[in-house]
Amino acid sequence: MIIRPKTIKHRRKISAIEKDGEVVKFTALGGLEEVGRNMSIFEYKNEIVIFDAGLQFPEEDTPGIDYIIPNVDYLASKKENIKGLIVTHAHYDHIGAIPYIMEKIGNPTIYTTALAKEIIKKRQDEFTNAPKIDFEIIKNRDVVKISDNFELTFFGVLHNIPDTVSILIKTPVGNFVYSTDVKFDYDAKGNTMGLDEFAWAGKQNIHTLFLESTGAEKPGLSPSELLVIKNIEDIFKKTKGRLIIGTFSSMLTRLDEIIKVAEKYDRKVFISGFSMKTNLQICQNLGYIKIKKGTMASLDEIHKYKDDKILVLSTGAQGEPNASLMKIVNGEHRQIQIKAGDTVVFSSSVIAGNERAVQVLKDNLTRQGAKVYHSNIVDLHASGHATGDELKQIIQLVKPNFYFPIHGQYFMRAINTELAYEVGLPKGHSLMADNGQVVKFKKNEAQITEETVPAYYVMVDGLGVGDVGEIVMRDRRVLAQEGMVVVIATLDRKTGRFLKNPDIISRGFIYLRENKELVEDLRKKIRSIVSRIPRYQSIEPDYLKSLMRDQIGQFLYNKTKRRPMILPVVVQV
Numbered sequence: 173m174i175i176r177p178k179t180i181k182h183r184r185k186i187s188a189i190e191k192d193g194e195v196v197k198f199t200a201l202g203g204l205e206e207v208g209r210n211m212s213i214f215e216y217k218n219e220i221v222i223f224d225a226g227l228q229f230p231e232e233d234t235p236g237i238d239y240i241i242p243n244v245d246y247l248a249s250k251k252e253n254i255k256g257l258i259v260t261h262a263h264y265d266h267i268g269a270i271p272y273i274m275e276k277i278g279n280p281t282i283y284t285t286a287l288a289k290e291i292i293k294k295r296q297d298e299f300t301n302a303p304k305i306d307f308e309i310i311k312n313r314d315v316v317k318i319s320d321n322f323e324l325t326f327f328g329v330l331h332n333i334p335d336t337v338s339i340l341i342k343t344p345v346g347n348f349v350y351s352t353d354v355k356f357d358y359d360a361k362g363n364t365m366g367l368d369e370f371a372w373a374g375k376q377n378i379h380t381l382f383l384e385s386t387g388a389e390k391p392g393l394s395p396s397e398l399l400v401i402k403n404i405e406d407i408f409k410k411t412k413g414r415l416i417i418g419t420f421s422s423m424l425t426r427l428d429e430i431i432k433v434a435e436k437y438d439r440k441v442f443i444s445g446f447s448m449k450t451n452l453q454i455c456q457n458l459g460y461i462k463i464k465k466g467t468m469a470s471l472d473e474i475h476k477y478k479d480d481k482i483l484v485l486s487t488g489a490q491g492e493p494n495a496s497l498m499k500i501v502n503g504e505h506r507q508i509q510i511k512a513g514d515t516v517v518f519s520s521s522v523i524a525g526n527e528r529a530v531q532v533l534k535d536n537l538t539r540q541g542a543k544v545y546h547s548n549i550v551d552l553h554a555s556g557h558a559t560g561d562e563l564k565q566i567i568q569l570v571k572p573n574f575y576f577p578i579h580g581q582y583f584m585r586a587i588n589t590e591l592a593y594e595v596g597l598p599k600g601h602s603l604m605a606d607n608g609q610v611v612k613f614k615k616n617e618a619q620i621t622e623e624t625v626p627a628y629y630v631m632v633d634g635l636g637v638g639d640v641g642e643i644v645m646r647d648r649r650v651l652a653q654e655g656m657v658v659v660i661a662t663l664d665r666k667t668g669r670f671l672k673n674p675d676i677i678s679r680g681f682i683y684l685r686e687n688k689e690l691v692e693d694l695r696k697k698i699r700s701i702v703s704r705i706p707r708y709q710s711i712e713p714d715y716l717k718s719l720m721r722d723q724i725g726q727f728l729y730n731k732t733k734r735r736p737m738i739l740p741v742v743v744q745v
């Protein structure tokens with residue numbers, strides 16, 4: 173089921189495009205009005221190429237939802253045209269929707285790098301009914317003619333997970349660069365690393381550059397990984413007791429660096445968190461991460477080591493309820509309990525919405541005697557995304573005729589647009605389309621059209637997809653904010669009169685025992701509703717329920733100015 177996100181429609185005509193002729197169509201099914209849920213499609217006649225299929229983590233107004241994924245109804249209706257799904261890298265906001273959508277879109281071949289393939293495959297194992305995926309592994313500078321009219325050249329870019337690619341797309345109307353997440357890094361002399369590929373792409377006469385907006389707001393340059401490592405080393409140097417570092421299981425570059433520092437300072441590495449363990453294993457198998465023999469040890473043996481020989485790498489630095497760090501702090505972890513002298517380091521920036529959970533986590537760790545560090549104390553987390561000033565460098569190198577800021581909230585993309593104008597993009601050449609809006613490209617032209625395809629939220633709740641609709645969401649919101657009142661009316665089937673006093677149960681609304689007067693008034697109200705029905709007339713339970721829902725709702729609102737959910741139950745005996 174679907175909920176339409178609140179959007180402001182912005183349509184700017186770039187230049188009129190005639191009706192006929194060669195047209196490449198582009199539509200984002202997600203990622204233009206949020207951070208996450210990235211998925212885009214390019215279309216030419218009856219050929220469709222898809223880029224990424226990510227998920228978005230839930231928002232505060234979608235309680236109980238695990239993930240939000242893109243709507244693929246449009247693709248499902250044209251699945252015979254799909255030539256392949258390109259995956260740029262293995263982060264969940266780029267791969268997370270795959271198990272939920274593949275069957276629906278006809279299980280197309282996935283073109284991706286070795287690491288992303290393994291991580292996608294591993295995750296697919298959790299979904300026993302999911303179809304087997306056909307992969308094509310791509311490497312840096314591979315050229316893939318994926319269909320008659322699309323030729324893709326993959327080129328490697330830096331990010332905080334190995335094996336991340338951007339794509340040069342050759343089409344009948346021109347060449348495009350599709351670049352998702354990319355980070356900047358600097359060597360010891362301060363030279364920028366990894367820009368050659370963009371310089372190469374810039375020589376291909378680029379029609380439109382698609383570039384992420386996640387870090388667009390940030391000024392200046394990213395801290396280098398060397399600086400981050402130095403800060404991590406400083407913590408190793410001054411820590412005498414056990415060291416516990418919390419980070420994302422997908423921050424594989426960071427994990428690699430931390431493990432190397434641990435080797436240098438002679439600490440054994442214990443991994444706490446299933447996803448972190450499997451991801452590291454995959455990276456090791458592929459040779460992306462090299463760990464010395466004897467560095468890693470099993471958590472079951474942790475008691476055998478002295479405190480100053482222990483490094484625990486743990487998931488849960490965002491305060492996620494089921495992650496390892498949360499179990500540790502709540503005393504539910506089998507092998508690790510916090511004790512005085514422990515040092516806990518958060519090596520990841522807090523995702524919006526998680527601030528409160530992280531603060532509580534830090535409080536609890538501190539109360540139990542741990543010393544807590546975070547990136548606002550030392551710069552432990554170099555973002556995986558280029559800053560505004562760095563994005564400008566990419567735009568200058570690629571020199572596109574049109575610019576399409578992707579990946580981010582609308583305001584982030586607007587800032588990204590300004591960056592492009594600052595470095596010479598012709599005015600009016602930024603394409604600020606919304607999710608689902610079709611953008612048409614012709615030779616030297618681009619136009620945001622009025623045409624749309626469905627791009628609403630699809631929610632995943634447990635393992636069910638799309639079975640949580642707007643009504644369920646509304647109910648959950650009411651329950652969370654206003655509580656609920658259950659009213660049970662037990663009536664005599666023959667007379668239609670009460671056999672016993674109405675039962676009233678409430679949760680999260682008011683404490684009934686301390687509000688006896690209100691409860692009595694409520695009972696009277698319920699009796700009066702029923703008594704208005706003529707005696708010996710058979711009672712239609714649905715009608716009575718809706719009557720109770722409306723009138724009791726109004727009654728409680730008048731008394732309390734709150735609107736709990738009313739659940740009437742009518743029992744006739």
Ligand SMILES: [Zn+2]
Pocket residue numbers: 261263331353556
């Ligand atoms: Zn990423």
